[in-house]
Amino acid sequence: MNAKTELAKRLSETFSGGTPVTAEALAAILKDYSITKESDEQRSDLHRRIKYYLGAKRIDGLSDKTLGNYRCNLEMFAARVNKSAAKVTTDDIRGYISYLDETRHLKDTSLQTHINTLRAFFGWLHTEEKIKKNPMSKIKSLKLDKKGARQALTVEELERLRDACQGYREKALVEFLVSSGCRLSEVAQLNVSDLDLVGRTVRVVGKGDKERPVYFSVRARLMVQEYMVSRKGGTGLFVSSKSPYEPLKPRAIQRIIRAISERAGLEKHVHPHLLRHTFATHALNGGMDVTVIQKLLGHEDVSTTQIYAEMSDETIKHQYNKYVAAN
Template identity: 85%
Template structure:
């Protein structure tokens, strides 16, 4: 029996007699025990652990954007689960995931992102011997429909999206995304002055702070030129329509694309990453070499590019006829 259990038993025994507990009686009961109040810092050291973890990951070379996302997800968890890292259980994790699903109504992809973040965090704590048992060891990943989530827009759907655009800002944004294959974060950080309109090129900074040159279509250049003439101010590639004309943040760009897709009446949920996938799929189906697409998308591994760009049967038949059957 530990001291805490023993003391509780003695206190309960004294209270059960029905007599009032005097200060002297209580002092006698507590004789031989040293009682200290557990501080908030001791009860929940998660914020400190998170700080150390992010510091370690920064040294490992993670980008500022990735670190920012990790911090937001982990601090959300710490605010909901007020325990020290060593006392967090698998049930605490499951309860938090249920909260994200049932109360915050996060989509499965977002839920999986939170799960991945927690798995990396608690795995690090366990490796660093800050916790004896990893509460994420029994938490499984969600079974996501990755292929369905990346179903590229067809040529007809893309035209419907273009037709639904209102104004040159929306037209230029859709064209730029679908003709460059850029990531949302890459587009959000660009400035109008970064573009070479004559050569139709722009240098973007991708994952791992790696720079690469991407290209855009003639149609994109025309839409951009019209947009630059029509807008009232701002130096971002895509800016707010209201003063002080700040560059559009990623969420604002997402909202614009979603609004256009809703007006187009498309069945699927359209977002900037889907336009990136559409670029890769259409480029491959048109015969572009997969290694060229890999470079344009900024992928380190060609296998990642092949996930985005799915070969359909017609393309396989065309390539076979062109390179094999005729010989």
Template identity: 55%
Template structure:
């Protein structure tokens, strides 16, 4: 029995005596049965994509972000992966903007994730046509998104700190240039107080030595002396004083930013960016900055060397005027 006959039979059972009428109505339609494996195909493809990216060496945090965004997409679209078209993608982007109220930068992250996912499906010959080909990236103000803190903003951020813990966290981040994950992994007994340095574990399991300022050293000592316990450099305030998670550090920095009256979100990577920009404008060699940041590719460090009007003026007055 084909799908059409099965449907007629099921409807006739619900409406006895109307078999001929039902058969006439569905006669001109092409009816196929959607298999359960097709309905869950998108979720399975997402799992396969994440597994492939894990083999490629993506970090657990990136994989987690991919999983959350693609799961949200699958829950909203609810279509077999082979039937998703460009209109579905556009509808989802509109949903992110209008119903979820996401900022353009966050929407662009979703677009980038979907582009990566569907490009992988295309390469794997899992789809006939890539629905992301006609989806353009949003026009973002990249400079504003990456703009480091000005000296005035940094001072306001310092004024927004209420405890030695917050002061130590802000000063260490902005003077060391450490990544969030690196800061979360430091133990207090690893600190070389004389050299104001510490060895951190960076991306790819690579270790390097970073340094921190005199101000950071003073704030760290004051914080460690007054806290109740903990082996981590930045530990939880409550017993058993476990190391602060990366997310907890993020929240702490963001809270200070809100308290300081900053309109944009203040996060650890912004302080890392501020460190690099200040180092560059202060005359530090780009290769040294690359080492301190733990960049394996100098092109990544070159992001901080982009010419801005104030940077051009600074360089001119320093050398010529």
């Protein structure tokens, strides 16, 4: 029995008799104990631990966007769970996940993002020996339909998306995303001056601040040129429709794509990343070598590209007949 438990037991025995307890009696019980008031920092040091964790991840090379997402998710957790990191339990984690699910009504994919963030954070604390037990060790990942979530748009669905565009800004945005395979963050930071319209190419800065050339279609070039004629100002490739015509932020681009897909009546949740996936899938089914797609997407490992690019059964059969069946 530790000192805290022993003290609690003795106090319980003293008060359970129903007789008023004198100061002298309490002093006699407490004379063998050293009592200090727990500070607010000791009670909840999570904010400080989060700061150190993000600092370590910045040194590891994580992008500002990723660090910002980590900070948002972890600070939300710290505000909800007012404890020191060492005292956070598995039940605290489970209660927080239930809160996100039942009260905040987050989708499974968003819930899994929070779980992944907490797993990485507490795993780091455990590795750094800041906590003795990892409360995430018994928390399992959700079973997500990853294949269904990243299912590329069909040719018909893509045409419906194009038909639902209103104005050349929307048309140029959809064509550029689906023909270049660029990430949302890469498109958001582009300026008009970055584009080589004759060569239909542009250099983008991707993950890890790595620069690479990407290409866009003739249709995308035509839509961009028409958009540049109708736009009123701004230096960004895609800008707001009101003065001072600031470049569209990633969230604004997401909202535009979502609005187009709703007008098109598509059942799928369409977002910029799905258009990137659609680019990879259609390129692979069209016969493009997967290592070329890898370079265009800016992937370090070809296995990542293979997750994005799903080959249709018809293409597989055609490739088999072309290279095997005739021999």
